[in-house]
Amino acid sequence: MFDTDQLRSFIAIVDTGSFTRAAQRVNKTQSAVSMHIRRLEEMLGKALFAKAGRGARLTESGEQLIEYARNILHTEAVALEAISGKGLRGRIRFGIPDDYAEAFFSDIMSCFSMRHPLAEMLVSCESSTQLVEQINSGDLDVALLTVLSDMTDADIEILREEPLLWVAAKNNTIEYERPLPVALSSKECEWRIAAQDALTIAGIPMKHALTSRNYAAISKAVAAGLAVTPLPESIIPRDFRVVSEEAGLPKLGKCRMGLMVSPTSRVDGLKTLTDLIREVVGMRSQTIQ
Helix, strand or coil: CCCHHHHHHHHHHHHHCCHHHHHHHHCCCHHHHHHHHHHHHHHHCCCCEEEECCEEEECHHHHHHHHHHHHHHHHHHHHHHHHHCCCCCEEEEEECCHHHHHHHHHHHHHHHHHHCCCEEEEEECCCHHHHHHHHHHCCCCEEEEECCCCCCCCCCEEEEEEEEEEEEECCCCHHHCCCEEEEECCCCCHHHHHHHHHHHHHCCCEEEEEECCCHHHHHHHHHCCCCEEEEEHHHCCCCEEECCHHHCCCCCCEEEEEEEECCCCCCCCHHHHHHHHHHHHHCCCCCEC
16 A cells, blocks of 8 residues: 555655655655655555766656655545635736746646645746736736836746746757848747847847747757747756857846736635745756755
8 A cells, every 4th residue: 555645755756856845845754755755665665766977867666656655645645625615716827938838837736736736737838927927917916027127026036036047959059050040929928038248249140930929839949950039048948958158149148937827816825835836946957855
């Protein structure tokens, strides 16, 4: 029989990428979380994690356990909320740009639905500019977005500030081409503005290999070796690389991610979701440690 506390620790490690952060999420000591994993491994007779440099990675058995663990925990939460009559219900309207969705949305959605299976999350994937408009019009309850240049601290809660970096596909030298091929978003995009301004000041000519509001299209163009693009450090895909300073491309400054909440929203569970967004964005990690 599975112990749901042990499964909860396992999923917390998977979601946060860290034994330390998992302990914070489940409100236990790191040694207790490690003990949970050892007991799971003893029961299954399989290792769930293997060493990878200074951290760890999931084994094949660990990968297999993820879906089963999520289903067990989800069933437990549904039963508890349905029978007790407690827990969150209703709809929460959440906005996120599609370039952040790939990095953060699955963790936010899976954790929220696991904890509150009877609540419904309606998601809008739009540009940060459009999400601000939807927040102000009352069409969204909360949004994770890029902090726009005309925003003040009173408008938004800053969750993360990090370098905006040039990225390219591995195993090519597209960054040395002139004019520089770039894949950029729409004209109001803060990253596009930063990239264009920096290249203009540096005197580096560019050509638009692709312009799209769709991050998936930009990502495909970069992955195909057709262009470079700017991305915040925490959402750079593993199959991309940061362009070396030797290429001579200008620095792009900082990107700030923030949380914006509708002042008119009175929906149940809003604080639960905003706390979860803070947790997921703040804990973004590429390696389990």
